[in-house]
Amino acid sequence: MIDLDDKDSALVKKSFVKILPRRNEFSVSLYDRLFEVAPDARPMFSRDMTRQREKLVATLTLVVNSANKLSELHDDVRELGRRHVHYGTELAHYDVLRDVLVDTLADYLGDDFDTETRAAWGKLYDAVADVMTGADGKSPSRPH
Numbered sequence: 757m758i759d760l761d762d763k764d765s766a767l768v769k770k771s772f773v774k775i776l777p778r779r780n781e782f783s784v785s786l787y788d789r790l791f792e793v794a795p796d797a798r799p800m801f802s803r804d805m806t807r808q809r810e811k812l813v814a815t816l817t818l819v820v821n822s823a824n825k826l827s828e829l830h831d832d833v834r835e836l837g838r839r840h841v842h843y844g845t846e847l848a849h850y851d852v853l854r855d856v857l858v859d860t861l862a863d864y865l866g867d868d869f870d871t872e873t874r875a876a877w878g879k880l881y882d883a884v885a886d887v888m889t890g891a892d893g894k895s896p897s898r899p900h
């Protein structure tokens with residue numbers, strides 16, 4: 757699992773700190789957007805999204821804070837990806853969620869979401885998603 761370099765790591769941290777005071781709204785917007793773009797994903801989740809939104813914020817916090825040492829999370833992230841196979845998550849959903857995350861960040865960060873910050877978030881998402889889906893070539897549990 758690739759580690760972000762210090763510059764990218766600092767960019768995701770600096771931008772995420774600005775989201776944190778509005779993390780509840782942010783997580784509502786993210787899932788609203790996801791279900792708008794991929795309505796087929798809605799039934800995979802509980803009706804009440806409160807717990808899921810909390811897990812999303814906790815996971816983002818962990819991943820952002822570990823951006824320059826993601827390799828330490830490799831085994832946990834691979835397990836997370838395996839659980840997602842059982843949730844019914846397909847590869848295409850990972851691409852949708854990438855766009856949804858970037859668009860929601862753009863909404864909340866405005867001018868602070870500059871080109872370099874956007875690219876750093878893309879790298880962070882890809883590093884995690886590639887291990888979850890086995891696209892890093894090391895996990896045998898790539899969903900179909």
Ligand code: HEM
Pocket residue numbers: 797800801802808811812815836839840843845846849850851853881884885888
């Ligand atoms: C980098 C990408 C993703 C991350 C980091 C992530 C993270 C998580 C976490 C931490 C949980 C909590 C449960 C657990 O630990 O197993 C979870 C649950 C879940 N995720 Fe994801 N996820 C990602 C992508 C996706 C995608 C693309 C989908 C499909 C649209 C998805 C659908 C679900 C579902 C259905 C659950 C279970 C909900 C429930 O049990 O009610 N996830 N995810």
